[in-house]
Structure formats: structure tokens, C-alpha cells
Amino acid sequence: MKPKIAVNWEPIDIYFIKQHFPVMTWSELLDAVNAIRPASGQVEISALRHQVKRMGLTKGIQIRWSEQDIRFLQKNYTKIGNVEMAEILTKKRRTFRMINGKKVCRTFTKKHIEKKMVLLGLHRTPEQILAIKRRNLTTTNSRVLTSEDNLWTRGILKASEEETVKIWKGKRYIKINGSFTPYARWFYHNFIERIPKGWMVYHLDCDILNDEPDNLACSPRVGWHSSERYRNALPLLAAREEKILQQLPTMNYDKQRAEIKQMHTDLNRVRKLQQNIKIKLDKRDNK
Numbered sequence: 001m002k003p004k005i006a007v008n009w010e011p012i013d014i015y016f017i018k019q020h021f022p023v024m025t026w027s028e029l030l031d032a033v034n035a036i037r038p039a040s041g042q043v044e045i046s047a048l049r050h051q052v053k054r055m056g057l058t059k060g061i062q063i064r065w066s067e068q069d070i071r072f073l074q075k076n077y078t079k080i081g082n083v084e085m086a087e088i089l090t091k092k093r094r095t096f097r098m099i100n101g102k103k104v105c106r107t108f109t110k111k112h113i114e115k116k117m118v119l120l121g122l123h124r125t126p127e128q129i130l131a132i133k134r135r136n137l138t139t140t141n142s143r144v145l146t147s148e149d150n151l152w153t154r155g156i157l158k159a160s161e162e163e164t165v166k167i168w169k170g171k172r173y174i175k176i177n178g179s180f181t182p183y184a185r186w187f188y189h190n191f192i193e194r195i196p197k198g199w200m201v202y203h204l205d206c207d208i209l210n211d212e213p214d215n216l217a218c219s220p221r222v223g224w225h226s227s228e229r230y231r232n233a234l235p236l237l238a239a240r241e242e243k244i245l246q247q248l249p250t251m252n253y254d255k256q257r258a259e260i261k262q263m264h265t266d267l268n269r270v271r272k273l274q275q276n277i278k279i280k281l282d283k284r285d286n287k
Contacts, residue, residue: 007047013037014055017048021057022099063106065116066095073116078128081136082113089113171208184208188216202229205236207273227284230277237274241267 013033020029026045034042069089076085086108089095095106117123124132160166164175165183172183188201195201195218204215206229215236244267251260 007043007051008041009051010037017052018055018057019100021052022059023102023104063095063097063104065106068092068094070116070120073113074120074122077117077122078124079132079135081132082110082117084136085113086110167209172211184211184216187211187213188218192216193218204229204233205240205273206230206233206277207237207269209269210240227281230281234274234277237270237277241270241274244270 013036016033016036017029020032024032026048030043030045030048033048037043069092072089072092073085080088089108090106093105095108096103097106098104160175162175162177166173166175166180168180173180174183174186175181176186182201184203185195185201189195192213198220199218200221201216201218203210204217207215244263248260248263251263253260
């Protein structure tokens with residue numbers, strides 16, 4: 001255990017902390033204090049927190065809503081959602097407080113809007129909520145898109161064409177007959193061999209983005225995450241890593257920048273897969 005070393009706080013340090021504590025984060029304040037102290041007198045965050053506590057300083061400073069922002073909320077809460085309302089009020093910078101001669105503006109969040117509406121007794125009707133949800137579809141504030149009312153059926157975005165390939169949640173899909181299906185299963189079924197009922201397509205090296213024909217295989221669902229398949233995947237991943245490392249020095253960065261960037265991405269994914277597989281195998285072996 002390291003012995004505690006007393007920190008010698010100069011009057012200029014005390015004054016600086018008192019002036020800037022209300023408007024700086026702990027990390028910013030620590031960097032600023034160490035910038036004005038000599039190299040031999042650098043302090044850690046624990047010493048700074050202790051000194052702030054001894055000075056009786058606190059960040060519990062309330063910035064009350066301005067009358068303009070309250071009126072804006074009362075006028076527009078039936079038309080604007082809480083997330084968008086918080087963004088608008090934060091940008092207007094009309095709710096603030098002068099702290100040590102500096103203007104500190106309040107940052108609004110969704111929770112702040114919800115709490116203020118409760119305190120003011122403001123409630124939305126189901127019709128108003130539905131109108132806000134429909135409005136959010138055009139302002140990109142909606143995370144949920146229904147099949148009946150979304151950006152595509154409203155004509156705002158163009159639907160993907162047939163045989164469009166996309167990567168979603170780390171897996172490749174292709175659009176066939178109006179819907180997206182896993183690319184690996186579609187490719188294996190149409191270009192390698194027919195998939196028996198109840199069987200599944202898997203990747204030999206456990207990389208679900210490596211849809212090369214020689215990396216695809218088909219088997220029953222039983223034993224999908226078996227240790228044997230993990231062990232067989234390790235040498236395949238090692239071979240891919242070695243191949244990428246051999247190709248990188250031979251490429252021209254000025255002419256093949258996009259290809260080099262993609263190869264680095266693949267290299268990082270291969271190395272991460274190797275690490276994850278080794279961890280899983282170690283856990284199974286230790287059971």
C-alpha cells in the first residue's frame with residue numbers, strides 16, 4: 001500500500017478551483033489544475049476530490065426553467081415529442097444561470113420534459129400521441145417503424161431492389177421475392193446443393209461474414225456450437241490472418257486505399273474471433 005503524500009495547495013490553486021469547479025467536469029478540472037502546477041507537484045483525482053470536499057464546494061446548483069421555455073412547452077407539447085422538445089430547448093439556451101460571472105446554460109433531456117409536464121399538469125390525448133409518432137417518422141426521432149406506416153410506405157425512402165445485399169446486425173442478407181433472407185443459406189441452396197429439411201448452413205471458420213463457397217457447410221442443427229467445430233475453425237482463421245498479412249505490404253496505399261481499409265477490418269475481425277473462440281474453449285475445458 002502506497003503511503004499518502006500530503007499535497008501542498010497554493011493560494012492560486014485554491015482560487016482556480018473555486019472559480020472553475022461549477023463549470024468544469026472532474027476530468028477537465030484535474031487537467032487544468034495540473035497545467036498550472038509544477039511538474040513535481042502533479043495531483044491525482046483523489047487528492048483533488050478531497051480538497052474540493054474540504055472547501056465545501058458542491059455541484060448541486062439548480063438552474064430553474066425560464067418563463068420563455070415554460071411557455072414554449074405549454075404551447076407545443078401537443079405537437080412535439082419529448083426528445084425533440086429537449087433538443088430544441090437546449091439549442092435555444094434561454095434557461096441559464098450566472099455562476100462566478102459565467103453564463104451556464106441548462107441542458108435538457110427527455111426526463112426533464114416528462115417531469116415538467118407532470119408538474120404543470122400537461123397530458124396528451126391518444127390522438128395527439130399518434131400525431132407526434134407520425135411526425136417523428138419525418139424528423140428521424142422514431143426508432144420503431146411499423147409495416148403500416150413507415151418511411152417506405154409513405155414514399156419518403158425508396159424500397160430496396162431485388163437481390164440487394166445488406167449487412168444487418170453483423171450478418172449478410174439478400175432481398176429475394178420482396179423480403180430479406182440470410183445470404184449464406186440462400187447461396188448454399190441455389191449454387192451448392194439443396195438443403196435438407198431441418199438442416200442449417202454454417203461457416204467453417206465461424207466468421208458469419210465470410211460467405212465464400214469453400215467456407216460454407218450444411219449439417220443438422222444438433223451440436224451447432226460443438227467444441228470440435230471451434231477447434232477446427234482456429235487453423236482456418238490463422239490461415240486467413242497470415243494471408244492478409246502477406247498481401248498488405250504488396251498493395252499501393254494511394255491506389256488501393258479502400259481495399260486496404262477493408263483488409264484491416266477483416267484482419268481485426270479474424271483476430272477477435274480467434275480470441276473469443278480460445279476463451280470459449282478454455283471455459284469448456286475447465287468445466
